[in-house]
Amino acid sequence: MLYREAGQFKTTYSADQQIFPILQDRIGFFITMAVAFIAIPMFAGDYLTQTIFIPFLVLSVAAIGLNLLTGYAGQLSLGTGGFMATGAFAAYKLATSFPDLNIIFVFIAAGLITALVGILFGIPSLRIKGFYLAVATLAAQFFLLWLFNKVPWFTNYSSSGVISAPPMSIFGVFVTGTEASHTAKYFFLLVLVTLLALAAKNMVRGHIGRAWMAVRDMDIAAEIIGIRPLQTKLAAFAISSFYCGIAGAAWAFIYTGSVEPLAFNIDVSFRILFMIIIGGLGSILGSFLGAGFIILLPVFLTNAPHMLGLNIPVDIISHMEVMIFGALIIFFLIVEPHGLARLWQIGKEKLRLWPFPH
Amino acid sequence: MDFLYNILIDPLVQIFTYPIFALEVLIGGLLSGVMYSLVALGFVLIFKASGVFNFAQGAMVLFAALFFAGFIDTGLPWYIALLLTIGVMVLLAMTIERIVLRPLVNQPHIILFMATIGITYFLDGFGQTIWGSSVRVLDLGIPNNPMEFGGVLINQFDMVAAVVAGTLVAVLAVFFQKTRVGRALRAVADDHQAALSVGIPLKTIWAIVWTVAGLVGLVAGIMWGAKLGVQFSLAMVALKALPVLILGGFTSIPGAIIGGLIIGAGEKLAEVFWAPAIGGGIEDWFAYMLALAFLLFRPQGLFGEKIIERV
Numbered sequence: 001m002l003y004r005e006a007g008q009f010k011t012t013y014s015a016d017q018q019i020f021p022i023l024q025d026r027i028g029f030f031i032t033m034a035v036a037f038i039a040i041p042m043f044a045g046d047y048l049t050q051t052i053f054i055p056f057l058v059l060s061v062a063a064i065g066l067n068l069l070t071g072y073a074g075q076l077s078l079g080t081g082g083f084m085a086t087g088a089f090a091a092y093k094l095a096t097s098f099p100d101l102n103i104i105f106v107f108i109a110a111g112l113i114t115a116l117v118g119i120l121f122g123i124p125s126l127r128i129k130g131f132y133l134a135v136a137t138l139a140a141q142f143f144l145l146w147l148f149n150k151v152p153w154f155t156n157y158s159s160s161g162v163i164s165a166p167p168m169s170i171f172g173v174f175v176t177g178t179e180a181s182h183t184a185k186y187f188f189l190l191v192l193v194t195l196l197a198l199a200a201k202n203m204v205r206g207h208i209g210r211a212w213m214a215v216r217d218m219d220i221a222a223e224i225i226g227i228r229p230l231q232t233k234l235a236a237f238a239i240s241s242f243y244c245g246i247a248g249a250a251w252a253f254i255y256t257g258s259v260e261p262l263a264f265n266i267d268v269s270f271r272i273l274f275m276i277i278i279g280g281l282g283s284i285l286g287s288f289l290g291a292g293f294i295i296l297l298p299v300f301l302t303n304a305p306h307m308l309g310l311n312i313p314v315d316i317i318s319h320m321e322v323m324i325f326g327a328l329i330i331f332f333l334i335v336e337p338h339g340l341a342r343l344w345q346i347g348k349e350k351l352r353l354w355p356f357p358h
Numbered sequence: 359m360d361f362l363y364n365i366l367i368d369p370l371v372q373i374f375t376y377p378i379f380a381l382e383v384l385i386g387g388l389l390s391g392v393m394y395s396l397v398a399l400g401f402v403l404i405f406k407a408s409g410v411f412n413f414a415q416g417a418m419v420l421f422a423a424l425f426f427a428g429f430i431d432t433g434l435p436w437y438i439a440l441l442l443t444i445g446v447m448v449l450l451a452m453t454i455e456r457i458v459l460r461p462l463v464n465q466p467h468i469i470l471f472m473a474t475i476g477i478t479y480f481l482d483g484f485g486q487t488i489w490g491s492s493v494r495v496l497d498l499g500i501p502n503n504p505m506e507f508g509g510v511l512i513n514q515f516d517m518v519a520a521v522v523a524g525t526l527v528a529v530l531a532v533f534f535q536k537t538r539v540g541r542a543l544r545a546v547a548d549d550h551q552a553a554l555s556v557g558i559p560l561k562t563i564w565a566i567v568w569t570v571a572g573l574v575g576l577v578a579g580i581m582w583g584a585k586l587g588v589q590f591s592l593a594m595v596a597l598k599a600l601p602v603l604i605l606g607g608f609t610s611i612p613g614a615i616i617g618g619l620i621i622g623a624g625e626k627l628a629e630v631f632w633a634p635a636i637g638g639g640i641e642d643w644f645a646y647m648l649a650l651a652f653l654l655f656r657p658q659g660l661f662g663e664k665i666i667e668r669v
Contacts, residue, residue: 135604139646323483329476334461
């Protein structure tokens with residue numbers, strides 16, 4: 001009764017084509033935004049903001065990026081960590097070489113550099129498909145990390161190989177470095193994520209998104225109806241890497257503050273892949289849901305033995321966490337292979353019919 | 359210019375100046391490539407029979423090695439430890455088939471792939487919860503000394519590993535060609551539906567193929583464990599087997615062997631002659647780049663099935 005599109009007539013094309021055509025969805029969206037922009041900064045303490053909300057925002061950008069590539073364009077990639085590292089190190093080089101540059105330009109330029117790297121590693125996708133491509137993208141993962149580890153130029157010849165973000169401000173408020181407050185970081189990230197998510201949503205609704213989906217569903221058929229596979233696939237790699245690069249830069253500059261190449265190892269790539277699979281392939285909302293799930297799960301697993309009053313040695317707990325993480329992933333894939341986004345869709349269908357069962 | 363000289367000319371000069379040394383490196387590389395093939399074989403078996411890209415093969419190698427070394431450390435004689443570990447691997451294969459694969463039949467490949475990554479996490483955690491994360495030494499009594507063959511030094515352990523791998527491939531070949539189960543496996547690999555319709559029990563076949571992959575993993579785990587010690591990094595060996603896999607083709611057992619030889623030889627040669635010029639530590643990615651270069655010319659790997667696409 002509450003969630004029904006009946007009676008909501010559209011009189012213009014723009015009204016018909018908006019992102020949320022149903023009034024209830026729009027209300028839901030604005031409530032979510034209000035919670036994100038007002039309630040969370042007001043009520044969540046520094047600890048929650050730093051340990052949950054900031055990494056959530058950073059990783060959802062990476063998840064959106066990978067979802068554009070894997071979920072929409074159908075190119076399975078295991079190189080996300082490498083691309084994030086590229087973004088982080090590009091941003092670091094830019095920020096230290098041009099100290100006066102605004103952080104927004106630093107992030108965008110880092111994203112663009114990562115996009116170029118992404119195009120480079122996307123070229124094989126024109127000939128290689130499926131799991132062969134997935135393994136081939138591992139080349140990007142290992143090669144890029146090796147590069148940042150071995151070439152001291154990338155770390156400005158620091159002996160430890162660790163880069164630290166210089167303090168940078170926007171409108172006079174510090175968002176990186178030790179002086180930055182968690183709230184400032186959170187707001188900066190939130191605006192960034194909102195803009196990037198909106199851009200992604202509009203891309204996948206538009207011409208390029210449809211081209212991606214056509215290539216994903218069958219690339220030969222797509223080619224025959226006039227979609228250029230070269231441009232389409234490389235655009236997917238470029239835009240996906242742009243997002244991953246910004247996510248990597250945000251991870252290094254805003255979340256951790258200082259980072260070494262190994263922080264972007266293959267485990268990161270897998271975790272982001274888990275996010276989009278558990279959230280839902282081919283869904284922007286799913287990227288957020290999956291990111292939230294994968295971030296909350298370890299937090300929950302770490303605290304669960306405490307809450308249950310169990311007293312288990314720390315090293316066994318860390319092994320059991322890994323084990324339960326794996327088991328839960330399998331459980332989720334079996335229960336809902338199409339991810340949390342599908343559950344949300346099913347829920348909406350049920351709401352439309354409610355209170356009737358059919 | 360110096361850099362180009364160091365990369366393009368200097369290594370070749372060195373190879374031709376010290377041909378015996380280059381030959382030693384080459385043979386050492388070929389033999390260590392055999393060790394990669396051991397792991398890659400497990401991938402190929404499962405991919406052939408069920409189309410599942412089993413990322414958990416590396417974790418299975420670690421898992422088997424952990425159990426074998428763990429049983430031996432509790433004081434059991436090696437043959438009982440081996441039997442018990444085989445039992446564990448059979449049980450593991452049946453559990454995976456029943457709990458993970460059966461509910462996921464007909465799901466897209468990527469879902470099954472992610473499920474095997476879930477299995478990887480589970481096995482890594484489970485094995486270490488039981489046996490702890492300390493390094494265990496696995497002594498098989500194989501000497502790890504270089505031996506001289508006609509002026510060329512060759513590591514004895516690597517020779518034994520090559521013999522083991524050769525035997526394993528021979529046994530697998532006989533199993534696939536001559537036995538009833540082997541024929542059923544090949545039928546399933548060719549066409550699931552046709553195999554079902556002539557009465558081949560798909561579920562049993564999958565359990566068998568995971569068992570075989572588990573046993574191959576056990577052999578690989580024992581060999582790698584004896585070489586490196588049984589520890590968490592064994593699971594990372596899988597990452598070295600993946601380039602072997604794409605180079606040889608996902609569906610070809612000979613491909614896994616030849617891919618392993620090419621990767622092993624290329625990697626060792628590059629590491630000895632080229633790595634100093636570009637900073638060293640290239641073993642993480644060189645195999646991938648080599649495989650990638652091959653893939654550009656043969657997208658399905660050297661021996662993979664030709665991809666035929668129709669609309």
